[in-house]
Amino acid sequence: MERMWGGRRLESEFGKKLPLQKRIGESWEIVDRPEAQSVVANGPLKNKTLHDLWTQHRKQIFGDAPEAPRFPLLLKLLDAHERLSLQVHPPGQFAGKLGGEPKTEFWYVAAADP
Numbered sequence: 001m002e003r004m005w006g007g008r009r010l011e012s013e014f015g016k017k018l019p020l021q022k023r024i025g026e027s028w029e030i031v032d033r034p035e036a037q038s039v040v041a042n043g044p045l046k047n048k049t050l051h052d053l054w055t056q057h058r059k060q061i062f063g064d065a066p067e068a069p070r071f072p073l074l075l076k077l078l079d080a081h082e083r084l085s086l087q088v089h090p091p092g093q094f095a096g097k098l099g100g101e102p103k104t105e106f107w108y109v110a111a112a113d114p
Contacts, residue, residue, distance in 0.1 A: 001026040007081025013111075014077060025079055032071035 003025025010016040010027050018024045030038050030050065037049040045053065053061055054071045066072075089095075092102040 001028070003085070005080055005082040005084050007079045009079040009081070010077060023081065025081075027077040028074065029077060030071075030073065030075035033074065 001024065002019075002022050004023065006023035006025025008018060008024070010024055011018045014027070016024075016027055028036055032038065032050040032054055037051060039050075040046050040048045040053070045057070048056075050071050054068075058065055089103050089105070090098055090100065095102045
């Protein structure tokens with residue numbers, strides 16, 4: 001995804017094909033969202049989306065995962081080439097009214113330049 005703070009490291013570090021002349025800040029790796037889906041590449045469930053797995057095969061694949069309308073995690077790779085823009089995540093009671101959803105974040109910094 002193009003971001004004003006993005007760069008080109010997703011290409012050089014992870015082999016992602018990026019559009020020319022674009023500052024790419026995010027690559028969604030594991031996703032179950034209306035606008036994007038992870039898809040099984042091979043095996044008996046080939047071409048099934050993560051949403052299909054979550055709704056049709058939850059017990060077999062995810063065990064006793066809590067009830068939720070979609071897979072509860074979104075795994076992204078970020079290239080924060082510049083300082084990040086302001087990020088606002090309102091709590092649950094306000095998020096729906098604002099057209100969003102609440103979220104809890106976890107960050108693992110794999111590399112950082114001084």
